Amino acid sequence: MENAKSVKLVLEDGTEIQGQSFGAFTSAAGEVVFSTAMTGYPENLTDPSFAGQILVLTYPMVGNYGVPGEELYESISKIFESDKIHIAGLVVNYYSEEHSHWNAAKSLGDWLAEYNIPGIFGVDTRMLTKKLREKGAMLGKIVAEQDVPLHDPNLENLVAQVSPQGVQHYGSGQHKIVLVDCGTKTNIIRCFLERDVELIRVPWDYDFTQLDYDGLFLSNGPGDPKICTATIGHLQTALTQDKPIFGICLGSQLMGLAAGGDTFKLKYGHRSHNQPVKLTGTQRSYITSQNHGFAVDTATLPAEWDMLFENLNDGTCEGIKHKTKPFFSTQFHPEAAGGPQDTEFLFDDFLKAVAEYKKGK
Ligand SMILES: NC(=O)CC[C@H](N)C(=O)O
Structure with a gap:
């Protein structure tokens, strides 16, 4: 120029x-x-x-x-x-x-x-x-x-700055999902709306535990997850119940904190579209889209939680799951945008867990 x-x-x-x-x-x-x-x-x-x-x-x-x-x-x-x-x-x-x-x-x-x-x-x-x-x-x-x-x-509380003020409803599918918006990427909303979902999008500090829903989703978002104490508090209540929970990126960190684990700041973070992760207990790896500066410290996870995915570059935690309840998360972005869409099936896995939960109710 x-x-x-x-x-x-x-x-x-x-x-x-x-x-x-x-x-x-x-x-x-x-x-x-x-x-x-x-x-x-x-x-x-x-x-x-x-x-x-x-x-x-x-x-x-x-x-x-x-x-x-x-x-x-x-x-x-x-x-x-x-x-x-x-x-x-x-x-x-x-x-x-x-x-x-x-x-x-x-x-x-x-x-x-x-x-x-x-x-x-x-x-x-x-x-x-x-x-x-x-x-x-x-x-x-x-x-x-x-x-x-x-x-x-x-x-700063960056999440409070980017989270919406009010509640919004989208779609009319059969599974009622609460999306806690800590700064959600719209492709997460698109991924849900392409499926059989009615979405209730709520602000980061909204007390969703009062709502009638089938599954809970925690979005990505900016800054240090430990600042989101209101979300962590509501999440702790949700963890005492059995409704399926899925978290992405900041959502994964919040799940780790609510479960009683700790998070830490990575030296320079993971930001790219070709981050390899391995699914725990398998030799299966996926190439993922990532954008994070913090991570869950796997060593601090309580006994009833496991690491779900591991980053193959530096061994850090790329997701966690509860051993018996339908709670899981990814540190990477299955919704991509940009990057590879290879792990978008995790939205289907979550909704399958929601359908099973509703059948067993
Ligand atoms: N994309 C995200 O949700 C990022 C989460 C968090 N702010 C981090 O940097 O680790």
Whole structure:
């Protein structure tokens, strides 16, 4: 892009990297994390789990396929993972303002500018990623004209910021599922609506234990799971009952905490579309889409819980399950968007458990 203004990326260890501005010419601070996914920026940027984070994309050329226009399906987005961009800033190597794709409606830079989100290009993202891998995810900022202080988004209740205010209903299928929305990706809603489900979407701190439902689902979401004490409290009540429970990503961490286990912050997290996981007790592995900075500490799980999936790169917990009750979770994203859809069958497994629970009632 010609005539782009200069901006810099500053890390908490003092590193300063000069680059050029695209998107909004403004300053922003956050936690700097990297994703090695090769595509999927429309999905990633609108995933509420990225709230507060400055995202570094290691794929060298970004923007080529532009950004699609909005289309609605059952009053939710058909294309994006929520109704706005959630990242705090974007860092890329080569930015392509020029784009070409059958459903592109605008450039990535124009889309970022619409939401007042800064981007910086011309950064050696591989050098930067090596640094983040060695030192761990760091606080950082993109600085345009005005300097801004560093701040740690994980100290804030980000879930409260991205969770909806009220209750919404979708679908008219036979299984009544409560979705606790801690910042859900819309593809989770789409995955349910493609199945035989009536969905009741409730805010993160809503007391769903009072509702009449057949199965409980806990969504993904931003920040440190330990901040969601209200959700953990309601979940503890649900764990004393027998209705099936399924959690994804933050939802998995909340299940681990409610069960009495602990979570910890990974050095630099897992963010990509090709993370291998192994199903416990088998030699079966799956390639999964992931975006998380925290994980359940398997060693702290109570005796009635097991690790369900293990990450084959670093051995960390990628899901848990109760030994006797129909409660399970994945740290990865079976709904994909972006990434491989190989584990979408877990939605069917959950609904099978719901049908069995209803039969046995
Ligand atoms: N995608 C998610 O739900 C992320 C969960 C949590 N915020 C983490 O970073 O680990």
